[in-house]
Amino acid sequence: MTEPDPSTAELRSINPYDQSEVGRVTVTPAAGVSQVINRAHQAQPAWGTLSLEQRRDAMRPLGKLLRDRADEFARLITQEMGKPINEAKGEIAATIGGFDHELDAIVEAISPEQLDDGTTKSTIYYDPFGVCACITPWNFPVMMIHWLVVPALMAGNAVILKPSEETPVTAQRYADLLTDLLPPDVLQVVHGRDDQGKALVAGEVDLICFTGSREAGKHIMASASSGLKRMILELGSKDPLIVLEDADVKAAARFAAGNSFRNAGQVCVSTERIYVPDSIAGPFMDELVKASGEIVIGDGLDEATALGPMVNAGQRDHVLKQVDEAVAQGAQVAFGHTGHHHNFVMPTVLTAVTHDMDIARTETFGPVACIITVADEHEAVDKANDTEFGLGAVVFGEPEHANRVARQLNAGMIGVNKSVGGACGAPWVGARQSGYGYHASRDGHRQFCQPRVVSFAK
Ligand code: NAD
Numbered sequence: 339m340t341e342p343d344p345s346t347a348e349l350r351s352i353n354p355y356d357q358s359e360v361g362r363v364t365v366t367p368a369a370g371v372s373q374v375i376n377r378a379h380q381a382q383p384a385w386g387t388l389s390l391e392q393r394r395d396a397m398r399p400l401g402k403l404l405r406d407r408a409d410e411f412a413r414l415i416t417q418e419m420g421k422p423i424n425e426a427k428g429e430i431a432a433t434i435g436g437f438d439h440e441l442d443a444i445v446e447a448i449s450p451e452q453l454d455d456g457t458t459k460s461t462i463y464y465d466p467f468g469v470c471a472c473i474t475p476w477n478f479p480v481m482m483i484h485w486l487v488v489p490a491l492m493a494g495n496a497v498i499l500k501p502s503e504e505t506p507v508t509a510q511r512y513a514d515l516l517t518d519l520l521p522p523d524v525l526q527v528v529h530g531r532d533d534q535g536k537a538l539v540a541g542e543v544d545l546i547c548f549t550g551s552r553e554a555g556k557h558i559m560a561s562a563s564s565g566l567k568r569m570i571l572e573l574g575s576k577d578p579l580i581v582l583e584d585a586d587v588k589a590a591a592r593f594a595a596g597n598s599f600r601n602a603g604q605v606c607v608s609t610e611r612i613y614v615p616d617s618i619a620g621p622f623m624d625e626l627v628k629a630s631g632e633i634v635i636g637d638g639l640d641e642a643t644a645l646g647p648m649v650n651a652g653q654r655d656h657v658l659k660q661v662d663e664a665v666a667q668g669a670q671v672a673f674g675h676t677g678h679h680h681n682f683v684m685p686t687v688l689t690a691v692t693h694d695m696d697i698a699r700t701e702t703f704g705p706v707a708c709i710i711t712v713a714d715e716h717e718a719v720d721k722a723n724d725t726e727f728g729l730g731a732v733v734f735g736e737p738e739h740a741n742r743v744a745r746q747l748n749a750g751m752i753g754v755n756k757s758v759g760g761a762c763g764a765p766w767v768g769a770r771q772s773g774y775g776y777h778a779s780r781d782g783h784r785q786f787c788q789p790r791v792v793s794f795a796k
Contacts, residue, residue, distance in 0.1 A: 361507035377523040385521060388494070404512075414507060415479050429478055443780075444783045466493050467568060474500070499513055545569065546570070573768060574772065577609055581613065582736070583618060616711050647682050691708040
């Protein structure tokens with residue numbers, strides 16, 4: 339969490355566990371964002387005309403730099419936003435694991451392509467757009483930046499990063515590693531709140547890469563429309579978990595606990611709704627409650643902690659309000675929802691949740707597992723699909739059966755008996771209002787580029 343220091347133009351980053359100061363960054367005045375954009379435009383042509391291999395080689399040392407500082411980054415993430423240290427270490431490991439391969443995969447994806455149909459010979463070039471704004475959230479303070487900034491730079495764009503105001507110190511430290519490897523102004527950082535993000539989107543940028551809430555995404559799309567600016571939006575969701583009658587109930591319940599409470603539920607692909615048939619609802623709930631009771635709550639820096647504080651009081655209050663409203667409307671507390679202090683929300687299991695409750699429709703982003711019982715899988719699919727979101731979904735059941743159900747779900751990424759993450763090379767993609775454009779994968783890497791086709795008659 340952060341708060342402005344009115345005496346200086348700084349954001350003070352505050353540890354949500356003990357309210358100690360983690361660090362400070364200098365805020366970029368919103369009125370000064372256009373100068374940052376101008377500098378990026380001046381720096382971009384030289385960077386964009388380097389060969390892909392030269393850009394790759396310039397960026398390659400980032401992997402080792404991050405690996406050497408993995409523990410330092412993990413600690414900083416935990417201090418800035420409360421994530422348990424083991425999850426923070428996991429975030430860094432996932433960010434840098436396969437980095438060399440990732441760079442090579444980008445080179446392969448956006449190298450020129452030759453086409454020849456017998457009468458015409460064409461070359462497709464994947465050129466930079468120019469200046470790219472990367473606007474990122476706080477829940478994965480390094481990974482979310484890395485996912486956007488690396489392909490944007492590799493494509494030859496100059497990048498202006500506007501990291502979340504909640505985790506600016508981590509963002510600046512990551513950016514410092516990368517800027518040292520790049521020519522001046524190829525990567526710049528703008529710090530501040532949504533005003534700085536809005537100024538960036540409204541400015542003379544050519545591509546906007548945004549990860550964050552659907553509401554901000556809509557605002558960005560509206561603002562970008564006057565210039566028909568290109569954009570990639572990765573937005574929020576309300577991911578369902580469907581448990582089929584032939585599922586391994588214990589494994590499904592363990593998954594539900596892990597994926598509802600990980601990072602205190604502050605994950606875009608958290609399990610936010612659980613559809614369980616009446617016939618197995620009892621044993622499923624018992625297992626889920628048991629798993630919830632095993633979660634160690636505390637300071638994220640303690641290795642034993644599995645659930646730390648929410649990122650800030652606003653997020654805590656949003657979650658508690660949704661739970662209170664659901665309980666007032668008839669939901670039952672099977673576990674948790676007691677003894678909240680500071681920025682914590684206890685892991686909570688709700689049963690008798692109904693489809694019309696706000697907690698079943700609006701993103702919670704908190705450690706709450708909501709069980710909605712259904713008569714059969716058809717009702718589960720209908721209800722799972724009855725949402726404007728569509729980032730991820732998970733189905734637990736006999737694999738072939740679960741696969742048939744998975745193919746009926748209107749989400750971008752669906753896990754069968756596992757989380758949503760795809761094999762190396764798969765896109766990170768949302769359906770419906772969870773995303774617009776996407777990244778990772780060959781086609782995802784190409785979205786950071788303007789294709790140009792040069793053709794000759796044969
Ligand atoms: P947020 O939308 O509040 O803020 C994200 C970033 O956008 C911040 O840097 C913020 O300052 C900036 N911003 C806010 N309003 C803006 C505007 N109108 N114009 C330009 N910039 C603006 O989101 P958050 O609270 O930081 O992150 C949580 C959200 O992000 C959740 O909804 C979560 O599901 C989503 N998320 C999605 C993915 C994904 O891959 N789809 C990944 C992580 C998080």
